[in-house]
Amino acid sequence: MAVSTNIPGPKGLPITGNLLAFRKDPLGFLMKAFQEHGDVVRIRFGPSRYVYLISDPEQIKEVLLTKQSAFTKAKGLQTAKAVVGEGILTSEGEAHMRQRRLMQPSFRKDRIVKYASAMVDLTENMLQSWKDGEQRSLTDDMMRLTLQIISRTMFGTSISTGVEEIGHAIDVGMKYVSHKATSVIDIPDNIPTKANVKFKQAAHTLDEVIYRIIEERRKEPDSGHSDLLSMLLTVRDEETGSGMSDKQVRDEVMTIFIAGHETTANTLSWTWYLLSQHPEVENKLWEELDRVLSGRKPTIEDMDQLQYTQQVIWESMRMYPAVWAVNRLVHEQVDIGGRIFEPGDTLMMSQFVMHRNPKYYDNADQFIPERFAGDLLKRIPQFAYFPFGGGPRVCIGNNFALMEATLLFATIASKFKLRLAPGHHEVVPEPLVTLRPKNGLNMVISARNRS
């Protein structure tokens, strides 16, 4: 039986190993590592921390699904606890299963379809301020909109004021978390470095907003809300009969707040970028939108007919998956694909790398939404396309996100045409906690005249 220490990988420097090369260009590094060394690659971060990049769908399935009990979430997400606390995203084992069972009903399809009209209405609200011919930061617009949607649908509150501040605070938090996840030296959070102080301020801003939302709702318990927040506030532990503390509610709210908006916002931003580069796709999209909607706003009933619109989004998530990698830490010795991994090893599964694997995708670097028209997802292995992860920790908001992305995209695309602003910087992906267009997207918007 092969052991993990015999696995090949790129040469590194004496102490830092491959860390600096990875830090400089994470996506390029991982792609090259896969191309040069194959489905399992050994990477060293610092003197003794080993990360194995797994790019075989069957082995990814073992890690995320069939042998998942041998793993916990890896360092990156442990660091995320500084922001999201002990919510569903970061908890493990029994605690995770309990929280997941609790929250799952709020994400059932029959529940989330009720949010469709709020999603479209908030989008139309945003569009009212859009002026033909103006230049806008599309990335900011998408972040603001998805933040409003998550607040309205999950917590029944509108945070129209302070959105910029919250957006900025989340941004600071995310950058901090992604930097810490790949640091060689772990500086404790309580040492007042510039980054730690900035992070503390951001965390404080977020706490203020979230506790305000909780407090407002506690004051009006009989208001007839049936959203995630009221569920969190009324749930009782089956054994002890006690409810969640404010801190527990805060952690779950913060988790959904963060996990639930930036991912969708980035997916939309990438979709706008790709569309602006492919007028042939855009024409086909408009043809579908005009045929199905005839100028009216989309509703949940239109989803089945907006097939091409959805293919565009799936293809955008293939090329620029908002979650570009998931990591797992081995906590008990485990055999994956005939190789033994030891406690302390980290296994990395990168959607970015997997989704561009030529074994499963022809012309993998090209934007071809039609590839999803046939039975592609039935022909390729389950984990050759996994934008939402998989197994017991699969994204709880996957249906919510797909519905949201489709409705927002359809609402905007049927009214506006978007192009990169003249002299735009080169659009390159920046892999922080999520994959975003580096330095944002500035786009010129023009009102569309339907033919």
Ligand code: HEM
């Ligand atoms: C396009 C948008 C989205 C993408 C690409 C995405 C992707 C993912 C992925 C890959 C994971 C698994 C991470 C892992 O296994 O380590 C995940 C987990 C999660 N996502 Fe999403 N997500 C999106 C939208 C959402 C939305 C809208 C919500 C909530 C409203 C949400 C809430 C969560 C939560 C709570 C988890 C943790 C689940 C658990 O550990 O049990 N996500 N997401």
